[in-house]
Amino acid sequence: MSGEGTTLQAALGRRTASGGKCLVPYLTGGLPQAPPADWLTTLSAIAGAGADAIEVGVPFSDPVMDGPVIQQASEEALGAGVNPHSLLDRLGSADVGVPLAVMTYANLVFRFGWQRFAETLADSGVAAAILPDVPLEESAPWCSAADAAGVETVMLAAPTGSDERLQAVVERARGFVYAVGLLGVTGERSELASTSRVIARRLRRLTDKPVLVGVGIGSPDQAREVCQDADGVVIGSAVVRTAMATRSPEAVADLVGEFRAALDAG
Amino acid sequence: MGKPGPDGRFGGFGGRFVPETLVPALQELEAAFVEAWADPAFTSELDSLLGSYAGRPSPLTECHRLSEELGVRLLLKREDLNHTGSHKINNVLGQALLARRMGKSRLVAETGAGQHGVATATAAALFGLECDVYMGEVDMARQELNVFRMRLLGARVMPASSGSRTLKDAVNDAMRDWVATVEDSHYCLGSVMGPHPYPWMVREFHRVLGREAESQCRDLLEGGLPDTVVACVGGGSNAAGIFSGFAEHPEVDLVGVEPAGGAAVGHGVPGIVHGMLSYLMQDEWGQVTEAESISAGLDYPGVGPEHSHLAETGRAEYPSVTDDEVVEAFVSLSRTEGIIPALESAHALAWVIRERERLESCTVLVNLSGRGDKDVDQMMGLLGDRL
Ligand SMILES: Cc1ncc(COP(=O)(O)O)c(C=O)c1O
Numbered sequence: 001m002s003g004e005g006t007t008l009q010a011a012l013g014r015r016t017a018s019g020g021k022c023l024v025p026y027l028t029g030g031l032p033q034a035p036p037a038d039w040l041t042t043l044s045a046i047a048g049a050g051a052d053a054i055e056v057g058v059p060f061s062d063p064v065m066d067g068p069v070i071q072q073a074s075e076e077a078l079g080a081g082v083n084p085h086s087l088l089d090r091l092g093s094a095d096v097g098v099p100l101a102v103m104t105y106a107n108l109v110f111r112f113g114w115q116r117f118a119e120t121l122a123d124s125g126v127a128a129a130i131l132p133d134v135p136l137e138e139s140a141p142w143c144s145a146a147d148a149a150g151v152e153t154v155m156l157a158a159p160t161g162s163d164e165r166l167q168a169v170v171e172r173a174r175g176f177v178y179a180v181g182l183l184g185v186t187g188e189r190s191e192l193a194s195t196s197r198v199i200a201r202r203l204r205r206l207t208d209k210p211v212l213v214g215v216g217i218g219s220p221d222q223a224r225e226v227c228q229d230a231d232g233v234v235i236g237s238a239v240v241r242t243a244m245a246t247r248s249p250e251a252v253a254d255l256v257g258e259f260r261a262a263l264d265a266g
Numbered sequence: 267m268g269k270p271g272p273d274g275r276f277g278g279f280g281g282r283f284v285p286e287t288l289v290p291a292l293q294e295l296e297a298a299f300v301e302a303w304a305d306p307a308f309t310s311e312l313d314s315l316l317g318s319y320a321g322r323p324s325p326l327t328e329c330h331r332l333s334e335e336l337g338v339r340l341l342l343k344r345e346d347l348n349h350t351g352s353h354k355i356n357n358v359l360g361q362a363l364l365a366r367r368m369g370k371s372r373l374v375a376e377t378g379a380g381q382h383g384v385a386t387a388t389a390a391a392l393f394g395l396e397c398d399v400y401m402g403e404v405d406m407a408r409q410e411l412n413v414f415r416m417r418l419l420g421a422r423v424m425p426a427s428s429g430s431r432t433l434k435d436a437v438n439d440a441m442r443d444w445v446a447t448v449e450d451s452h453y454c455l456g457s458v459m460g461p462h463p464y465p466w467m468v469r470e471f472h473r474v475l476g477r478e479a480e481s482q483c484r485d486l487l488e489g490g491l492p493d494t495v496v497a498c499v500g501g502g503s504n505a506a507g508i509f510s511g512f513a514e515h516p517e518v519d520l521v522g523v524e525p526a527g528g529a530a531v532g533h534g535v536p537g538i539v540h541g542m543l544s545y546l547m548q549d550e551w552g553q554v555t556e557a558e559s560i561s562a563g564l565d566y567p568g569v570g571p572e573h574s575h576l577a578e579t580g581r582a583e584y585p586s587v588t589d590d591e592v593v594e595a596f597v598s599l600s601r602t603e604g605i606i607p608a609l610e611s612a613h614a615l616a617w618v619i620r621e622r623e624r625l626e627s628c629t630v631l632v633n634l635s636g637r638g639d640k641d642v643d644q645m646m647g648l649l650g651d652r653l
Binding site: 060061062063064065067068071075078083084085105106107108109110111112132133134135136137138155156157158159160161162165169180182183184185 | 283285291434441537546551554
């Protein structure tokens with residue numbers, strides 16, 4: 001169960017209060033690793049390498065916000081037989097050492113039941129949830145269930161939003177505000193999109209909650225650059241690609257360590 | 267069949283479950299559609315295109331020989347005679363005009379059988395817009411002719427290679443494209459599905475076929491109305507179009523026919539995918555299951571939200587037919603009436619043929635949503651020497 005000290009927002013707040021930048025890697029839950037390691041070993045390795053929190057993807061058959069890398073990881077994890085129940089069950093028995101946020105799509109939660117899903121997250125010690133296809137207008141059933149269960153709902157804010165819309169999004173956000181760095185789906189890009197720093201700056205003016213940029217942050221240099229305006233980054237495809245290419249928790253930890261070092265160097 | 271509620275719902279179905287990036291674009295699209303639909307300059311330009319370019323009104327054909335064989339008075343609304351060979355052109359011309367009005371320079375679309383893709387590529391050529399059409403790899407193989415037609419018309423055909431590699435995955439890829447290109451592109455969605463305002467807007471663009479059919483029935487039939495109106499249902503756009511002409515008459519039965527392997531209403535439960543809450547084929551965890559139908563255009567695990575509403579209120583019924591029944595209907599209409607139907611449309615006929623006893627002496631109007639030219643190659647492989 002997450003007490004005040006272990007909430008996502010509190011953990012990120014501790015990092016920013018000391019002048020640091022937040023690092024939140026993403027891993028697809030259930031992604032096969034080289035035995036005896038499994039994806040939970042990789043989660044612990046990511047935590048040990050300096051992550052402030054970890055986003056765990058609960059794989060969905062139709063991940064419309066995801067690019068090819070996370071699509072492939074989702075298909076693989078589903079092929080390996082993972083389902084939301086077994087995945088949350090395993091998270092509940094693990095002690096990763098940093099707050100966890102589950103990222104998944106509306107239908108898995110809807111099918112589980114908004115309230116039952118929120119309560120299951122809380123029972124599994126998961127601090128927060130991110131549902132990229134549940135925008136503000138559709139968020140009431142989920143948010144009221146999540147609020148009641150003490151689960152923080154991270155909201156996405158996109159470059160296409162007006163200031164009024166961004167304001168409404170940051171007000172509803174718990175944990176952190178997920179600034180979508182570019183127009184597009186998850187995936188690495190060779191250059192940092194110019195929209196990344198702009199959206200971070202726009203949100204920064206509207207809220208004291210942590211503003212983390214995700215989507216399109218693929219290298220330590222890009223992470224450092226965007227953090228001139230943001231409180232931190234979410235890194236997904238780079239982590240998942242490495243986890244798929246190497247199947248090695250150590251290799252993933254090395255990558256996360258490089259991002260940590262870049263952010264600490266400022 | 268009226269407007270959805272302010273939350274984009276028909277009863278409890280519909281909504282707007284999309285990535286945050288797209289919400290402002292959908293709000294803008296809704297506003298643009300509302301404004302255009304009330305603007306006589308827009309509607310008269312659309313009407314004139316539907317007439318001089320698409321060939322509307324499409325005729326109503328009385329099927330004398332098949333009627334006699336079945337003991338049912340069978341009428342066909344001939345959407346197969348439209349330019350590009352199906353009802354899809356009605357919606358596409360509306361959306362292309364709207365895209366131009368909104369200052370968009372590119373159309374993105376998904377396609378199953380290729381009919382919506384061909385219609386979109388056609389409208390893009392007509393208006394000088396760029397056009398990219400996503401199509402599942404499986405469908406590209408079974409609808410090769412339409413792939414070439416789209417390319418000939420100047421569109422790019424983008425293979426959707428994830429998941430079941432059919433229509434569902436083409437929709438995913440088209441939405442992913444639109445998330446990245448929303449500033450200059452319009453997503454020309456091909457059925458009454460997806461996030462609000464699409465289910466409503468696409469139905470409004472197909473209303474013309476229902477209106478025509480209703481007035482053609484008034485001229486032809488003594489009682490003025492058919493007893494039953496039947497259409498195939500993939501996402502449900504041709505059905506929504508023809509239903510809209512008769513839904514206000516409670517004495518007319520409305521029947522939407524789904525493929526047995528893609529029966530969202532028949533075998534699904536409510537779920538959320540492609541931006542909408544509607545009946546959906548899924549497993550116990552909410553993973554979307556793969557549809558399997560002989561016809562690429564109906565190979566879809568979901569259904570438009572207004573159909574879920576019509577099913578739940580009992581206004582329409584949604585039976586399904588098997589691939590074998592469809593093939594029989596495909597041959598039957600060809601031989602008795604000299605009309606080769608699209609495999610999709612053959613689903614509606616297959617239901618009438620199967621239910622002929624129940625329908626005895628009734629007047630049944632079938633929406634013949636498209637022609638079968640695109641399916642001839644596939645049927646040649648299947649039927650070969652059996653004919
Ligand atoms: C001829 C024809 N009819 C029907 C459909 C199915 O679409 P809808 O259910 O939206 O009418 C298609 C789709 O490709 C089609 O080509």
